[in-house]
Amino acid sequence: MSLNLDKTAWKRVQLGDVIRRSRTQADPANRGVDRYVGGGHIDSDSLTIERFGDVNDGQMGSTFTYLFQSGQVLFVSARPYLRKSGVVNFSGVVADKTYVLDAIPENGLLQEFLPFVLASDHFIAYATTEATGSMNPRLLWGQMQGYEFDLPPLDEQQRFADLLWALEKYRLSIQERADRARDVTAVVLRHAWGDERKVAVGDIGECVTGSTPPKANAGYWNSEDVPFYTPSEIEDEFATSARQRVSLAGAKAGRMLPKNAVAVACIGGDLGKSAVVLEPGISNQQITSVIGLPADDAELLQAILAHPLGRAALRARETTTIVRKLNKSDLMKIEVPWPADRRALHTVIQARRTATVSANFEMSRLARLRVALTAEIFGGAE
Known part of the structure; x- marks a missing residue:
């Protein structure tokens, strides 16, 4: 699949000119905040962030004071090669090494398009090269702002975003079906564990x-x-x-x-x-x-x-x-x-395996397609 792009109207920009970083801070205990997001809550190569921790679970560190709101993009600056960034649909706090980001539409970047900029191989290659520190390399805000790329006009960004988000929605639906198969298996096995034999x-x-x-x-x-x-x-x-x-x-x-x-x-x-x-x-x-x-x-x-x-x-x-x-x-x-007759349990396990294998194959295919499309838009890894 090729987009056959004409990039003559695209504009070379620095990332720092088209995004802003929110630095609003608050003490979660005094602001009614009940959720936090750490690096472990963000899956590599995901475009959305669904998981979070409870601020009262005793696991949240003292640096989790940066507020984020639904619709903002979070980017984990530590070890950028892990590709941990995405959009949240809830509010909460993050630590200082996670950047809370918004696109600046008046400067030419759509919010819906920003996650794909940060997920592209071109940006990850830059971020990995520019990260500082040997044990836990981190992309500092100044270096992140210096990333240069060719930005399409707003109408083209919208078309690209619609296409790429449709792929992501399909991927999530496949994952949901696989998760349902796992849930059914878990219920069946729980009943099996209840058998006295x-x-x-x-x-x-x-x-x-x-x-x-x-x-x-x-x-x-x-x-x-x-x-x-x-x-x-x-x-x-x-x-x-x-x-x-x-x-x-x-x-x-x-x-x-x-x-x-x-x-x-x-x-x-x-x-x-x-x-x-x-x-x-x-x-x-x-x-x-x-x-x-x-x-x-x-x-x-x-x-x-x-x-x-x-x-x-x-x-x-x-x-x-x-x-x-x-x-x-x-x-x-x-x-x-x-049980002596395990055929029913065998059938359930086989159905889960089939669903998992099918989902993994389809998600791998979608991942390759997304990589190819974003490489065509942003360029490949440098």
Whole structure:
């Protein structure tokens, strides 16, 4: 898809000439403000900000004093490569490193178009280059104001904004459908947990604890043969591609996990996370896995353990010395809902997976389209 743009009427501007930063401050306790937005509430590459914290939750820092109103744009200046910016539809406060921004229409920029300026690869490349600081680089306001780009006339901005916001609305509708599938699954599993009939995990499959091949043996590690899984690969229902791999000899020094192993993180802050392994590999000793299950049972067991009631059952068995830990023997004793006829549960889990895969594919396609369109409008990364 190409916009076939004629940019002869476009005007070269600096960002600081077409936006203003709101610096209105207030003590939330004395101004009736009940919401705050931190960096963790803003999803990377999102154009809207839906999540927030309660100012009385004890998690808000003392620098959260900058007021924002519905319709304004928030931009997180720290680590701009994370692409955390978007429009809010509520009021609240942010910290000093989050800029509260408005377009200046009389200077040629529409408010509806501003989020796409800040989300473009062209701007992110500039912001990343100009950010200062090594540990937590930040785009200072002065540097942000100096960003130059070609600005279309207002009528063209409106057309572009209408097109790009339509894509975003469609993306959100896809995400909503996927979320509904997850919600239905959660309800079904909650009812399953209410069933008095339970089976110990150790009776469902064989539980094995991983082991790390000796690091001193370079022959074990200088290879791309076999995945080496750690808790960092356990983020969703399926294990992500391993960041490290070992040789075949290294894998023999560990314990091979077959396809459809259910990997459970059993130590520290990752304790309780679980995922199904699709590519056979080995894991470190921070993971205990349940093996010997067919694919449908593996996906069902992972969903049961990942449910809030499953996570609670895992926590109830953990021990705490210096760090939180769940021993293999304790994992084996955890009782979970496991009816003899699991076909209905298999169907629910498969439907959720289908919805998730379909949504991820479509959202990936939309993301590529948005990148292509914004690159045509603003230029690509420099």
